[in-house]
Amino acid sequence: MHKKDMAKDWQFTQTDKTKWIETEASRIGVTPFDVEKAFSSEFDGKKDLFSPLEIPDVMKVTYKYTYGGQSAFFRALRDYGKLLGAKCEACDFTYCPPRKNCSRCYGETQWVELPGTGKIASYTTIYKGTSLITGKTPCICAYVSLDETDFVVLTNVEMDDPSKAKVGMRVKAVFKPERTGRVSDFYFTAMSEGA
Amino acid sequence: MRRVAIVGVGTTPFKPRFIDKTYFELAFDAAKDAFTDAEIKHTDVESTVYGIYNDLFERQVQPDLYVHDYLGMGGKPSMRVNTGGATGGSAIRAGFMEVASGQSDLTMVLGVEKCSDCFDYRMGQSSPEVLKSISYTADMTYEQPTGRTAAASFALAVIAHQKKYGNPTAEQMAKVSVKNHGNAALNPIAQSGKVLTLEDVMNSPMIAYPFRFYDNCLYSEGSSCVILASEEKAKKICKNPIWITGLGASLDYAILGNRENLYTFEASRQAAKRAYKMAGITKPRQELDLAELHDAFTGTEIMAYQDCFLCEEGEGGHLIDQNITERNGSFPVNTSGGLIGCGHAVGATGIMQTIEIYNQLQGRAGRRQLDDPRRGLVQSIGGIACAWTVCIVLAKGGYNA
Ligand SMILES: [Zn+2]
Numbered sequence: 001m002h003k004k005d006m007a008k009d010w011q012f013t014q015t016d017k018t019k020w021i022e023t024e025a026s027r028i029g030v031t032p033f034d035v036e037k038a039f040s041s042e043f044d045g046k047k048d049l050f051s052p053l054e055i056p057d058v059m060k061v062t063y064k065y066t067y068g069g070q071s072a073f074f075r076a077l078r079d080y081g082k083l084l085g086a087k088c089e090a091c092d093f094t095y096c097p098p099r100k101n102c103s104r105c106y107g108e109t110q111w112v113e114l115p116g117t118g119k120i121a122s123y124t125t126i127y128k129g130t131s132l133i134t135g136k137t138p139c140i141c142a143y144v145s146l147d148e149t150d151f152v153v154l155t156n157v158e159m160d161d162p163s164k165a166k167v168g169m170r171v172k173a174v175f176k177p178e179r180t181g182r183v184s185d186f187y188f189t190a191m192s193e194g195a
Numbered sequence: 196m197r198r199v200a201i202v203g204v205g206t207t208p209f210k211p212r213f214i215d216k217t218y219f220e221l222a223f224d225a226a227k228d229a230f231t232d233a234e235i236k237h238t239d240v241e242s243t244v245y246g247i248y249n250d251l252f253e254r255q256v257q258p259d260l261y262v263h264d265y266l267g268m269g270g271k272p273s274m275r276v277n278t279g280g281a282t283g284g285s286a287i288r289a290g291f292m293e294v295a296s297g298q299s300d301l302t303m304v305l306g307v308e309k310c311s312d313c314f315d316y317r318m319g320q321s322s323p324e325v326l327k328s329i330s331y332t333a334d335m336t337y338e339q340p341t342g343r344t345a346a347a348s349f350a351l352a353v354i355a356h357q358k359k360y361g362n363p364t365a366e367q368m369a370k371v372s373v374k375n376h377g378n379a380a381l382n383p384i385a386q387s388g389k390v391l392t393l394e395d396v397m398n399s400p401m402i403a404y405p406f407r408f409y410d411n412c413l414y415s416e417g418s419s420c421v422i423l424a425s426e427e428k429a430k431k432i433c434k435n436p437i438w439i440t441g442l443g444a445s446l447d448y449a450i451l452g453n454r455e456n457l458y459t460f461e462a463s464r465q466a467a468k469r470a471y472k473m474a475g476i477t478k479p480r481q482e483l484d485l486a487e488l489h490d491a492f493t494g495t496e497i498m499a500y501q502d503c504f505l506c507e508e509g510e511g512g513h514l515i516d517q518n519i520t521e522r523n524g525s526f527p528v529n530t531s532g533g534l535i536g537c538g539h540a541v542g543a544t545g546i547m548q549t550i551e552i553y554n555q556l557q558g559r560a561g562r563r564q565l566d567d568p569r570r571g572l573v574q575s576i577g578g579i580a581c582a583w584t585v586c587i588v589l590a591k592g593g594y595n596a
Contacts, residue, residue, distance in 0.1 A: 034316035052214045056316075057254060070336065095452065097337040103453065122358070122457050124350035125404040126342060130330045131315040131323035133342035141343045143351060143451060151452030154338045162404075167358045184340040 007049040017043045028058040067181075069100035072111055074181045081175035083116045083186070085149050094149040116173035117191065118146040118153075125162040138162050144171055144188055156187040164190075199294045200429035200436030201421050201589070203233020204550045208384040209417040209538030212311035212321075218253050218418075219265040222307040225418035225543075226266050229303070233422040235432065240422075242272040242299040246286030246306035248279060248541035248577075251328035253309055262307065272298070278446075279332060280491060282306060283419070283545020284575025284585030290423045291439055300428040306543035307418035325414055333579060334450065346403040346411055346492065348580045353405060353494035355457035362512030365405060368493035369396035370515045372409045372535055375490060378522055379532025381562040384547075386413050386538035410493040415538030419546035421553070437553050440570075441476065441588030443469025449582045460495075460581035463502035463574060470572070470586035471504070479504050480526060483588070484568035485555060487548035489576040490533040500528075503574055503586065522563065530555060530563045545575030549587060556591040 021039075025032040035056060042054075067074050076082040086098030086109035093104060094112065102109055123142035126133075133139065140162050143152040157171055171188040179185035205228025207213075207221055216224070222245075230237055243266070245259040255261065259275035272293075278285040283306040290304035313324040326344050333339040333348075353363065363371075373393060379385035391409060399408035429436040445465035448454050454461065467479070476482045488503065490496035500511035505526060514520050520528035531537045531551035534544060552571035554560045573587040 028316075030316040034319070037319060038314065038316055054214070054312075059251060059254060067336070097334075097450065097452070122351045122355040124347045124354060125401075126344060126347050127401045127403065128326075128344075128346075129323070129342050130326035130344060131318065132327055132330065136342065139342060141341050141347050141351070143457060149452075152457070153452070154341055154343060156341050167354065182340050183337050 003050070012046055015043070024056045028056045029060075070098060073098050077175070077185050078179045078181040081179070083114045083173055085112050085114045085146070085151075086110070087112045095151050096146050096149045096153055097151070112148070114149065115147050118144040118171060118188075120157065120165065120167055120169045120171060121145045121152050122167060123157065123165045125165065140165050142188070155183070158187050158189055196295045197297060198426040199291050199439045200424050200426065200433065201439065201549070201553055202424045202429050202433040202436050203229050203235070203422040204420065204553050205229030205232055206384055206419040206543070206547060206550055207417045209386045209413075209415040209540050209547065211386065211413070211415065213309070213416050218247075218255070218258055218307050218309045219262045221309070221416065221418040222262045222305055223265055225307065225420040226303065226305055229420035229422050233432070235301070235422065237267050240268065240271065240301055240303045242293050242302045243268050244286050244290040244293065244302060244304045245273065245275045246277070246282040246304070246542040246546065247275055248277055248282045248308055249310070249328055251331070252313060252325070252541075254312060262305070277542075278577050278583040278585075280489065280539070280541060280577030281545060281575045281583040281585050282542045282577065283547065283549070284573065284587060285444070285545070285583070286542070287421065287439075287545060287549060287587060288442055288444055288585050290421075291442055294423050294425050300425045302423045303420060304423060304546065305418065305420040306540075306546040308540040308542040309416045310414050310541070311416060322414065338579075344403060346406055349492050349495050350403045350406055352457055352460070352580050353492070353498065356459070356494070356498055357405070359458045360509030362509070363494050363497040364512060365397060366393065367497060367512040367515050368405070368410050369393045371490065371493040371496050372396045374515070374521055375529050375533040375536040376409070378530050378563060379536025382532050382537055383561070385532045385536055386415050387532065387536045406492050406494065409535075412491045412534035412539040415540040417538065417540035417543050417547070419540075419543040419550055421546055421549060435557065435591070437556050438590050439587060440590045441470035441474025441586070443467060443471070443473065444583075444585045445469070446578075446583050447581070449579045451580060459508075460498060460502045460576070460584065462581055462584040463499060463576060463586070464504075466584035466586040467503045467574070470588050474588040474590070476588065479572070480506070483526075483570050483572050485527045485530060485552065485565060486572040486574065487531060487533070487551050488528050488574045489544075489548070490529055490535050491539065491576070493535065495576075495581070496528065496533070499574055503572065522565070527565060530560065530565065545573065545585065548573045548575065549589070552589045556589060
């Protein structure tokens with residue numbers, strides 16, 4: 001049998017488009033409208049047996065994730081609106097993001113409260129983001145050298161005019177009124193001149 | 196340590212999407228091409244190494260299981276390597292170690308990547324969902340929630356470099372894009388066929404400041420493969436093997452607070468030093484004839500000039516200004532078109548770069564062919580702000596020629 005004739009005499013069963021769209025949309029967690037849009041050409045008649053077939057799919061895992069030894073940082077953040085660092089007395093080195101164990105000397109660190117101020121060490125403005133931040137661009141992403149630490153933290157800086165961001169600019173942490181125990185609970189803004 | 200040669204290469208074109216092929220079918224095409232080139236059968240291969248980056252791209256955890264099966268390699272020793280953008284380079288390093296150590300006389304190193312099956316239904320396009328899949332590489336606790344993209348991670352370094360050294364400028368970065376697109380236009384496997392002007396690049400939309408659209412590499416799908424052989428085996432089956440004479444790797448701190456500075460890529464410096472030491476190279480600019488440097492972004496190609504010791508610290512911008520890295524310059528960089536022009540099929544990319552140097556050394560680079568190059572460098576980088584680097588020195592002629 002020649003390849004191109006293979007399906008010629010077979011009984012064609014048309015997939016029920018409406019039912020298919022609803023089932024698939026719910027399975028992958030998007031709207032039926034968007035599924036229909038993405039697959040509009042698949043349902044305008046019988047397709048060649050050998051043309052590529054696409055299906056909607058999703059890989060999803062849910063978590064109950066433990067912060068382990070870093071929990072105090074997130075409790076301080078969520079419940080008190082405070083920024084903590086972790087200081088190794090032996091190395092006289094302060095980390096933020098914190099770590100329970102010093103990666104330099106393998107000793108234990110101590111929690112310290114930080115003032116939440118610092119300066120921009122480097123920055124970029126993101127115009128084209130991931131589907132996780134659709135609608136939130138442009139946004140400034142910066143490394144901030146935090147006062148009273150020996151570290152930089154990756155964070156967002158909010159400014160009315162992103163083009164005003166500069167390396168060396170003084171910034172301070174702002175804690176959102178509603179917090180969920182994630183680093184997105186705070187961001188930085190420019191401090192006024194001379195601060 | 197035994198000497199290791201490349202005795203054959205194969206690759207698919209790099210394209211935005213192969214709607215008609217799965218990742219294991221792409222791998223099959225590259226492997227078959229390489230076996231034909233090396234004049235061996237798949238049953239001759241003694242061990243396999245697979246470079247595959249992102250399980251979410253492939254919609255399959257542990258995709259190497261199904262590549263190995265599809266290639267008819269059942270029973271042979273195998274491992275999968277994943278070091279982000281440096282996956283291809285790391286896979287070659289793993290294959291080198293298999294052969295150099297005496298574990299195998301003939302090893303297949305194959306990189307493959309899909310990505311455009313990822314699809315954002317709301318936006319009706321792939322790229323935001325591709326970026327999302329990549330974003331899970333960022334530290335999930337402290338960094339991923341900021342929305343930082345791969346482009347942003349390298350932009351942060353380029354801005355710090357600009358602050359320190361006054362370059363790369365927007366125009367120097369645009370020149371790199373024009374150069375690499377120009378080279379890609381002569382490369383039959385390249386994804387982009389565009390010939391651009393400086394204005395095209397400098398007027399393209401901003402993606403992550405200071406990178407505009409044409410400063411960025413392309414998302415690609417594709418597969419590339421090299422066949423590695425021990426010296427004894429290579430001399431038996433190949434008239435003109437290309438030798439891996441230098442190999443160096445480094446994984447720097449991924450949390451940048453632990454780094455000495457934000458404006459150089461220490462992983463690249465250490466990997467290059469190790470590769471040069473092994474190859475006996477003390478003046479890379481004089482002793483090498485060309486390089487494929489990992490131009491994920493134009494600014495990072497310019498940073499790579501200094502990090503691979505092809506110029507003094509902070510002087511990368513001058514190399515492009517003086518046309519030194521153009522195809523007809525004194526030290527051509529990315530004659531393949533690089534990731535910006537040829538494309539970035541992540542797991543395959545370092546292998547594609549290696550194949551370009553191989554083809555140049557063999558005199559098989561078609562319209563891109565340089566005048567009798569003898570020794571070349573591959574730099575393969577990946578991870579947050581170049582956490583990983585693998586550098587590979589390739590040479591033709593006798594091992595020490
Ligand atoms: Zn310590």
